[in-house]
Amino acid sequence: MAVGLGPLPTLHPVPGFELGIASAGIKRPGRKDVVVMRCAEGSTVAGVFTLNAFCAAPVILSKKRVLGPVRYFLTNTGNANAGTGEPGLAAAERTCARLAELAGVDATEVLPFSTGVIGEPLPVEKIEAALGDALADLAEGNWAAAATGIMTTDTLPKGASRQFVHDGVTVTVTGISKGAGMIKPNMATMLGYIATDAKVAQGVLQDLLRDAANKSFNRITIDGDTSTNDCCMLVATGQAALPEVTQASGELFAALKQAVLEVSMEVAQAIVRDGEGATKFVTVQVNGGGTYQECLDVAYAVAHSPLIKTALFASDPNWGRILAAVGRAGVPQLDVSKIDVFLGDVCIASKGGRAATYTEDQGAAVMAREEIGIRIELGRGGCSETIWTTDLSHEYVKINAEYRT
Structure with missing residues (x-):
């Protein structure tokens, strides 16, 4: 897989x-x-x-x-x-x-x-x-x-x-x-x-x-x-x-x-x-951070969210889950009105809410791909970080449930 x-x-x-x-x-x-x-x-x-x-x-x-x-x-x-x-x-x-x-x-x-x-x-x-x-x-x-x-x-x-x-x-x-x-x-x-x-x-x-x-x-x-x-x-x-x-x-x-x-x-x-059960290769890029660490904190909050990972597996552009992960990443005094979020080149959220130009069909087209990019613009500074992750599938659960059998 x-x-x-x-x-x-x-x-x-x-x-x-x-x-x-x-x-x-x-x-x-x-x-x-x-x-x-x-x-x-x-x-x-x-x-x-x-x-x-x-x-x-x-x-x-x-x-x-x-x-x-x-x-x-x-x-x-x-x-x-x-x-x-x-x-x-x-x-x-x-x-x-x-x-x-x-x-x-x-x-x-x-x-x-x-x-x-x-x-x-x-x-x-x-x-x-x-x-x-x-x-x-x-x-x-x-x-x-x-x-x-x-x-x-x-x-x-x-x-x-x-x-x-x-x-x-x-x-x-x-x-x-x-x-x-x-x-x-x-x-x-x-x-x-x-x-x-x-x-x-x-x-x-x-x-x-x-x-x-x-x-x-x-x-x-x-x-x-x-x-x-x-x-x-x-x-x-x-x-x-x-x-x-x-x-x-x-x-x-x-x-x-x-x-x-x-x-x-x-x-x-x-x-x-080759992640266990992976069906998607996901790049999470965070730009505009005040520090490199806060960029990583946001990136990992997105990459580790079971809700986002299962949405990726389902090819479901449930962009609200991404906003929620960014918001709980622990970045101090985060101004959500400055944040833009992209799936691929599609802006899905801007200025604290759904982007005016976004349609569900645009998001679904990106999420249907095997390789997906999530880009988050924090608007706080000049730091950037990129990490790579996977979705979370039924097969991942099966592999690890049966790991010792």
């Missing part, structure tokens, strides 16, 4: 970054559900992580280890290893130690990631048994297989890739993500992995990822639930024959920043397009 999401594009291999996939049968026999990623020695790694206080055991470990050195990522699906207390932490450490033993590195050089059902013990033995196969499968060209291997309720794998040339050298940025439900990343369920062969100092890489995540992964929402397991990682392998990027300036940095942002944006929006 993914909206406007087709087969994976070409995912260019990143020199110095390999991926291997194997089956542990965590939820289903034969399912490829363990992915190992290997970073070339000397790579720099950056990460952004969920702000959920009940963050999963693998998140706790990865946050401690991300400053490196880092050589391996270990991802399992089918079990989140969240809400599992000290035993969960011990289980994550044990799987990392086993992978480290097999790979001949220190256990602190392995970062774990898990996604799936919360509150169930991690099936350590099953994961350990699959590690040899995953290591044997390591290859730079395995991005597409890895994108499938990290899926849970996703219906399609998600990935993006960019290349640019600097001083005659081709630089590659490739990334994959997973996520379809329990999606409202607050970092910085959602996992994202992006790699480049540029050489980047760790501090610059961390700022680059944080900025890209704030414009992409932190601007999507499906159901308003922030997962216990959200992580996004950016790896710079340093294999491209170019000088190290040591500061956030210059032509190479600018080109790299643009490529990382484009990849992040594409895989983040793919998560929304």
